[in-house]
Amino acid sequence: MLARPHLSIAPARRAAVTKPDPSLLEGVVAEPVLEAMRRASLALRRAGVRHVVVGGLAVGANGFPRATKDVDFLVGGEAFEHHEGGLVTLRAGVPFQVNQVAIDFLQPQADEDFLAAALAAEPGSFVEAAPLVFLKLKARRLKDRVDVVELIKAGVDVDACRDYLAAHAPEHLRAFDDAVAQASQEEE
Secondary structure, three states, rough: OOOOOOOOOOOOOOOOOOOOEEEEHOOOOEEEEEEEEHHHHHHHHHHOOEEEEEEEHHHHOOOOOOOOOOEEEEHHHHHHOOOOHOOOEOOOOOOOOOOEEEEEOOOOOOOOOOHHHHHOOOOEEEEOOHHHHHHHHHOOHHHHHHHHHHHHHHOOHHHHHHHHHHHHHHHHHHHHHHHHHHHHHHHH
16 A cells, blocks of 8 residues: 655644733734724823723734734723713724724623623733623624634633623523534534
8 A cells, every 4th residue: 555645734723822912913913003002002091991902903812813904992981971962972082093093992881791800901901812702792793703713713712712601691602602613614
């Protein structure tokens, strides 16, 4: 029997990321976006606004670096001013753009008090995987579902994410389990 050497073109498996690692963004995310993130975070600190990085940048820092054109922050309610008639505006000093890079804000909803733990982190840090997975599943967009699958393939702690969802957002468990199954299929 003749044996042929096996050559795989599959990428090497990445090491699991247990804590967000911003260095994973280097060389993947455009420098103007990273600079916008740093400058916006500094402005938010100066304005006294609690904030953590979420969105595509956090996906990258949690193990699946990918390009993104904007900066997303989860912020505390102090980022906004509430006016008569239900009008909500950004507080003075809260940036919405840095050198043409959009800065977007998410605020926990009334029933999402569990996100207070994420907002208690060092201002400007990257959100941990479990609350990030929640935010991605909550968004219900295809690209957010893809991010969850890729985070699973990158080695996020699936059990910790499932436990977080079971405790805080059980309505998203089915979608998460579907993403785990999808990730498993793609790795075969």
